[in-house]
Every structure is written in C-alpha cells, then in structure tokens.
Amino acid sequence: MFEKSKWIRLPRNVVVGHGVRSAVVDTVDDLHLQGRPLFVTSPTPRNVVTDSVASDFEAAGMDPVTVTVESATFDSVETVIETAEREDVSYLVGVGGGKAIDIAKMASEHLGIGFLSVPTAASHDGIVSNRGSVPDGNTRHSVAAEPPLGVVADTEILADAPWELTTAGCADIISNYTAVMDWRLARRLKDVEYSEYAAALSEMTAEILVDNADLVRPGLEESAWIVTKALVSSGVAMSIAGSSRPASGAEHLFSHQLDRLAPDAALHGHQVGVGSIMTAYLHGGERGFWRDIRDALSSIDAPTTAAELGIDDDTVIEALTSCHEIRDRYTILGDGMNEHAAREVATKTGVIG
Numbered sequence: 001m002f003e004k005s006k007w008i009r010l011p012r013n014v015v016v017g018h019g020v021r022s023a024v025v026d027t028v029d030d031l032h033l034q035g036r037p038l039f040v041t042s043p044t045p046r047n048v049v050t051d052s053v054a055s056d057f058e059a060a061g062m063d064p065v066t067v068t069v070e071s072a073t074f075d076s077v078e079t080v081i082e083t084a085e086r087e088d089v090s091y092l093v094g095v096g097g098g099k100a101i102d103i104a105k106m107a108s109e110h111l112g113i114g115f116l117s118v119p120t121a122a123s124h125d126g127i128v129s130n131r132g133s134v135p136d137g138n139t140r141h142s143v144a145a146e147p148p149l150g151v152v153a154d155t156e157i158l159a160d161a162p163w164e165l166t167t168a169g170c171a172d173i174i175s176n177y178t179a180v181m182d183w184r185l186a187r188r189l190k191d192v193e194y195s196e197y198a199a200a201l202s203e204m205t206a207e208i209l210v211d212n213a214d215l216v217r218p219g220l221e222e223s224a225w226i227v228t229k230a231l232v233s234s235g236v237a238m239s240i241a242g243s244s245r246p247a248s249g250a251e252h253l254f255s256h257q258l259d260r261l262a263p264d265a266a267l268h269g270h271q272v273g274v275g276s277i278m279t280a281y282l283h284g285g286e287r288g289f290w291r292d293i294r295d296a297l298s299s300i301d302a303p304t305t306a307a308e309l310g311i312d313d314d315t316v317i318e319a320l321t322s323c324h325e326i327r328d329r330y331t332i333l334g335d336g337m338n339e340h341a342a343r344e345v346a347t348k349t350g351v352i353g
C-alpha cells in the first residue's frame with residue numbers, strides 16, 4: 001500500500017517590484033490578518049524602511065509596535081517573543097536582511113502566529129524559505145521554522161542596498177549547483193530523502209541567474225528583480241524539499257564553520273560562494289566545473305578567494321577539515337578532509353595563495 005504523504009508550506013502572497021513597500025498594508029488586508037502587528041527589524045533596515053512602513057500601518061489604524069534586534073541570537077528571539085506577548089500582537093513583520101527575517105521566523109514559530117517577510121537586502125535565500133537560522137551553541141545551520149504568510153520585496157529598496165549584499169545573494173544561489181550535487185551523492189550513498197522537483201528547481205534557479213549575470217550590475221534595479229526572483233525560487237525549492245538540502249551542501253558547512261572561527265568576517269553568501277568553488281573541485285577534479293563556478297562568481301563581483309573574504313588561509317583550512325562535523329548531512333566531504341587534501345583543493349582553486 002502507498003502511504004507516503006507530504007505537506008508543502010509556502011507563502012500565499014509574494015509581491016515583488018518597484019515601490020511595493022506601499023503594498024505591505026494591502027498584503028495584510030489580503031491575508032485577512034487582524035489585530036496588532038509587531039515589526040521585527042535591525043538597525044540599518046529600521047532607518048531605511050521599517051519606520052516608514054510602520055507609519056503606513058499607523059495611518060491605517062493598526063497601532064504597530066517595533067522591536068530592533070542587533071544580532072542573530074536566541075536572546076533576540078526571546079526579546080521578540082516577550083515583546084509580542086507583552087504588547088498582545090497578532091502577527092509579526094520581519095523587515096531586514098537574513099538576521100531580522102530569521103528572528104521573526106523563529107519567534108513566529110514559537111508564538112504560533114503568522115509573519116510577513118519584507119527583505120531590505122537581496123542577500124540570502126531565506127526570504128521565502130521555511131527554515132530559520134539562529135546560532136544555538138555549536139549549531140549554525142538552519143532548522144525547520146514557519147514560512148512567511150506573505151513576502152513583499154521592494155526592488156527599489158533592494159537596488160539601493162550596498163552592492164555586496166546583492167552579490168552575496170547571487171553567490172548563495174550559485175552555490176545551489178554544488179548543494180544539489182551533494183544531495184544526489186547523499187541519495188546514492190546514504191539513501192537520504194530526495195526530491196527531483198526541488199533539485200531541478202534549485203539547479204534551474206542557479207542556471208537562470210548565471211545566464212542573466214550580464215544584467216546583474218550595481219545600481220540597476222533590474223538586477224534586484226532578477227536576484228530576488230531567484231532567491232524566492234530557491235526558498236520555494238527548500239519548502240518543497242522540506243529541508244535546506246536543495247540550497248545547502250558542503251559549501252554551507254564550510255561557511256557555517258567560518259562563522260564560528262571568524263565571526264562576522266564576511267557575508268553568508270560570499271562564504272558559501274567560495275566554499276562552492278572548492279567543493280565543485282572535489283566533485284569534478286581539475287577538469288571539472290569549478291572554474292565555471294569561480295567565473296560566475298567573479299562576473300558578478302563576488303569574492304573567489306580567502307583574501308577577498310578577509311579570512312586568512314589557515315582559517316580556511318581549519319574550516320575545511322572540521323566542517324563535516326557540525327551537522328548530520330552527508331556531502332562530498334565524507335567523513336572529513338585531512339589537512340594535506342584541504343590545502344591542495346584550496347591552493348589548486350586559487351582560494352588560498
């Protein structure tokens with residue numbers, strides 16, 4: 001008897017485009033959300049957009065509350081939860097980069113209330129995903145969480161954000177190539193659960209982005225449009241898979257380990273991009289497609305070396321040799337690289353000098 005079942009949770013409304021910040025109130029209306037909203041934001045996004053969106057809510061008589069979080073920690077999630085309970089709010093609106101959106105996501109999961117995702121940077125594919133990423137002890141990777149009920153991505157705001165945030169988002173998408181290779185490998189060797197639809201969507205998303213790399217240029221609002229669509233579709237792939245597998249393989253393990261060894265040295269997307277060059281090499285060898293990954297990253301101004309990440313060579317080697325331990329996720333790293341092998345891949349790909 002066939003007894004398989006699956007529950008895919010996705011946002012109901014995804015609004016992307018020029019000036020759509022003014023549509024956040026309409027989105028709330030369309031979703032039939034009632035009661036008091038709590039804006040969850042971080043310092044820069046608050047200045048850039050949160051206060052003005054909150055005034056739209058005030059004008060519509062919705063009496064919003066705002067909480068500003070400084071860092072992606074469980075203390076911040078706790079602050080949001082306490083504020084939500086104290087102020088008797090009915091739903092959350094996460095406004096910012098990955099940090100603010102993930103904290104809103106985790107708090108909404110805990111509170112059992114919905115949230116909206118309003119990204120101010122096209123820097124990561126958690127905009128839409130059903131994953132939340134807040135470091136917990138030694139854990140840096142994402143966990144299952146509430147997906148947003150709606151997403152409002154204003155390309156005018158995203159195009160005005162610092163260019164490196166957009167190149168980080170591109171690199172997070174380009175890394176889908178190696179994430180999917182790791183997923184297929186794990187399926188062959190360890191029989192892990194696999195979705196051909198999610199894998200194909202994730203790869204196609206990376207392919208479309210790379211094919212349009214010429215249009216991804218600083219100051220061009222069309223770039224924000226292209227990158228945001230890719231981030232949305234990568235997040236949908238994660239939701240279809242019910243895991244971050246389509247968008248996170250060994251290159252993400254490497255980045256999560258860098259977050260522990262060199263906190264705040266570089267953006268998430270940039271770290272996974274550099275990791276992807278090396279894991280592509282491990283998958284395909286010298287003549288494999290690692291050069292394509294490197295060239296795609298370099299064509300959109302994303303870092304391709306440790307020096308460009310602002311991370312020293314020894315830290316890269318330490319991350320490469322230890323990152324297989326941080327999560328139960330089988331990848332091309334297998335049961336770990338030794339130092340000699342790690343130096344070889346990092347040197348041959350030009351990641352270290």
Ligand SMILES: NC(=O)C1=CN([C@@H]2O[C@H](COP(=O)(O)OP(=O)(O)OC[C@H]3O[C@@H](n4cnc5c(N)ncnc54)[C@H](OP(=O)(O)O)[C@@H]3O)[C@@H](O)[C@H]2O)C=CC1
Pocket residue numbers: 042043044045048072096097098099100102120121123124125126127129130131132133142157160161162165168172267268269
């Ligand atoms: N849940 C998921 O599925 C996924 C989660 N992630 C997580 O997302 C995080 C990475 O996201 P990222 O956005 O890089 O991190 P942050 O939210 O820390 O944002 C990076 C920087 O950009 C600033 N910023 C945000 N918007 C603007 C703007 N419009 N103008 C100027 N500066 C701005 C932030 O300022 P300020 O410091 O003031 O906030 C911060 O300094 C990681 O924690 C990663 O693990 C990544 C991928 C998927």
Ligand SMILES: O=C(CO)COP(=O)(O)O
Pocket residue numbers: 125126131133140141142143172244247248252253
């Ligand atoms: O960053 C992500 C996908 O781009 C989420 O992946 P993790 O589950 O490794 O945190």
Ligand SMILES: [Zn+2]
Pocket residue numbers: 124125172247248252268269272
């Ligand atoms: Zn990522």
